Amino acid sequence: MPYKSVVLVKQVPDTKNITGEAMTPEGTINRAALPAVFNPEDLNALEMALEVRDRHGGEVTVITMGPPGAAEVLRESLFRGADKVVLLSDRRFAGADTLATSYALSCAIKKLGQVDLVFCGRQAIDGDTAQVGPQTAEKLDMPQITYAEAIVKLEGGSIIARRALDHGTEIVKCSLPCLLTVVSSANEPRPASVRRRIEYKFAATSLEYKSLLARWPSFGTEEALDAFLEQRALKIPVWTATDIGAEEQKLGLPGSPTQVYKVNFVVLEGSESKVVDPTSDGIKALIQELMQEYIVG
Ligand SMILES: Cc1cc2nc3c(=O)[nH]c(=O)nc-3n(C[C@H](O)[C@H](O)[C@H](O)COP(=O)(O)OP(=O)(O)OC[C@H]3O[C@@H](n4cnc5c(N)ncnc54)[C@H](O)[C@@H]3O)c2cc1C
Structure with missing residues (x-):
């Protein structure tokens, strides 16, 4: 039986490559200073959805909510x-907390x-709340399986995971x-295929036309570029708050009941240290001590 799947993916700042400019003086993330990447666990979610499609048939639609640049993770999804793919982008989404984000999604x-299946990553590496998946399920009135590592069986109208x-x-x-x-131990995400990379190289949203024309002036005008992409099914749709029929007061800042009150910088410092003999006996004694203290078990 074919299954219709949706995957929610987020473009995040690469928090593995933190530089001195990573935080603003106000304590918020300086997104401009960090390269943007595909949220790692969302790649696992995409892979799980693709495996369902490959095994049972159906289709996989990827949605991201973000600024125009977030189209990059949608192209990457097409390559894989x-x-x-659909980009949700609108100034009215800005400043959303997890409640407003999950409402829009x-x-x-x-x-x-x-839709039969919705896949999310367990957690985003920037916001780190792991709330968006469960909140989206609530709003869709759907049951949820969190921390999913494998689909054991998918048959008719039920799933065992x-x-x-x-x-x-x-x-x-x-x-x-x-x-x-979906958790990171679920699978090994497939790499982008070279054939699909060539096929979807020009896939773009209308929000990117100006920058595309600057890179490839031979397309001529925005109208000509639009017709070119439309004809080849390479136009990535952009949905606004109006397109998704959202109530404006539930979006962005007005729809976000949580506010960041204060950001504290925490510097972890070792308070105690112990020198252990680099011998078998020294290590054995250390392990015993750690076990006695219930630090390892
Ligand atoms: C009080 C507060 C204020 C905030 N204000 C702002 C702000 O002004 N500007 C701002 O940019 N951010 C803001 N954020 C961050 C924003 O709310 C989160 O980035 C967003 O709600 C996702 O939450 P998360 O990163 O914790 O995702 P998680 O809940 O950890 O993500 C779990 C999964 O949900 C899915 N998902 C999450 N976000 C998206 C998305 N955007 N599109 C598609 N799928 C998604 C992915 O599958 C992801 O793996 C704010 C957060 C809080 C708590």
Whole structure:
């Protein structure tokens, strides 16, 4: 049976490459100073959705909410195998906390019509709340399987999945439609295919036409570029708040009940240190001590 899947992906600042300018004096992330990357666990979510499509048929639509530049993760999704992509971009989405983000994403999913599976990463490496997946499921009135590591069985209207927990795994069964938040141990995301990279090289949103024309002036005018992309199904749709039928007061800052009150910089310093003999006996004694203190077990 073919399944219609949606994957929610986020473009995030690469927090593995922190430089001195990574934070603003106000304590917020200086996004301009960090390279933007595909949120790592969203690649695992995309891979899980692609595997479902490859095994059972159906289609995979990838949605991201972000500024015009977030189209980059949508192109990357096309290179890796997604069938359709959508960018949610509108000034009215700006300043959203997780509630307003999940509201906008749930409106976009509803616009797609009947959906069997929604895949999210477990957590984004910048906001780090792991709230967006569960909140989106709530707003869609869908059951959710968090920390999903594998789909054990997908048959008709139900799914059996393995969840990765701190001290083991859990197998759960759930009816469809359902939302899964996927962990990094789930799979090895497939790389971008060279054939698809060539095929979707020019895939773009209308918000990128100016920069595209600056790079490839031979396209001529924005109208000519638009016709070229439309004809080849390379135009990435951009949905605004109006397009997804969202209530404005539930979006962006007005729709965000949480406010950042204060940001503290925490510097972790070792308070105690111990020198251990680099011998088997020295290491054995250290391990015993750590076990006695319940630090390792
Ligand atoms: C009080 C507060 C104020 C904020 N103000 C701002 C602000 O002014 N400007 C700003 O840019 N950010 C702001 N943020 C951050 C913003 O709310 C989060 O980036 C966003 O809600 C996602 O939360 P997260 O990063 O914790 O994602 P998580 O909940 O950790 O993400 C889990 C998964 O949800 C999906 N997901 C998350 N975000 C998106 C997305 N945008 N598109 C598609 N899928 C997604 C992905 O699959 C991801 O792996 C604010 C956050 C808070 C708490």
